[in-house]
Amino acid sequence: VLLSGGIDSATCVYLMKDNGYSVRALTMVYGSMASRELDAAKSLARAARVKDHRIARLPDLKEAADIAGVRFVGLPATYVPMRNSIFYSYASSYSEEVGADVIVGGHNSEDARVFRDVGPKFFASLERTLWAGSARLEARKTRLIRPLEDRSKAEVIELAASLRVPLELTWSCNRDGQLHCWKCPGCRARRGSFQAAGIHDPVYPVRTGKIS
Numbered sequence: 574v575l576l577s578g579g580i581d582s583a584t585c586v587y588l589m590k591d592n593g594y595s596v597r598a599l600t601m602v603y604g605s606m607a608s609r610e611l612d613a614a615k616s617l618a619r620a621a622r623v624k625d626h627r628i629a630r631l632p633d634l635k636e637a638a639d640i641a642g643v644r645f646v647g648l649p650a651t652y653v654p655m656r657n658s659i660f661y662s663y664a665s666s667y668s669e670e671v672g673a674d675v676i677v678g679g680h681n682s683e684d685a686r687v688f689r690d691v692g693p694k695f696f697a698s699l700e701r702t703l704w705a706g707s708a709r710l711e712a713r714k715t716r717l718i719r720p721l722e723d724r725s726k727a728e729v730i731e732l733a734a735s736l737r738v739p740l741e742l743t744w745s746c747n748r749d750g751q752l753h754c755w756k757c758p759g760c761r762a763r764r765g766s767f768q769a770a771g772i773h774d775p776v777y778p779v780r781t782g783k784i785s
């Protein structure tokens with residue numbers, strides 16, 4: 574399971590465990606990724622007692638916001654050019670090494686509307702490419718799967734709650750810091766999705782008993 578430290582990938586870890594899989598986690602650390610997000614991935618991997626947690630570092634891989642002189646039309650500042658071709662290629666190498674049956678990505682239905690490299694066409698084609706490049710992956714029929722592809726973010730949160738995912742360990746903020754900032758796009762999306770799901774976010778600060 575590609576584990577970022579966010580809610581979707583954490584839900585995938587617990588979903589696969591729930592389905593009886595022995596789970597290994599792979600975290601790709603790139604460019605300006607918040608160090609707090611890597612800490613979250615480590616905490617989640619530990620909490621889920623995964624069989625192994627591989628951390629791959631690609632410091633030169635940048636987000637669109639950090640690339641000067643290029644405009645990526647229709648894509649958010651957090652877009653990483655061809656991110657998934659790189660992440661899933663690395664995952665395929667790890668899978669060939671350990672003999673994995675499935676490579677799991679936590680992309681929800683909202684992601685697929687924004688990013689072309691999250692769509693079914695991309696994954697079907699990449700799976701064929703990986704099998705063409707590896708007799709071991711082809712013999713094992715190692716599949717690329719996206720179990721959250723039909724779920725909205727709010728529906729993923731509902732699933733996470735039912736699987737008892739430790740949501741207090743997840744990180745959604747685009748900035749670094751001890752606490753979520755609740756102002757950046759990552760935080761705003763998280764807040765909105767929890768509200769839509771009607772579930773209390775354990776990391777959202779609750780102010781009780783005081784009238785300001």
Ligand SMILES: [Zn+2]
Nearest residue numbers: 746754757760
């Ligand atoms: Zn934030």
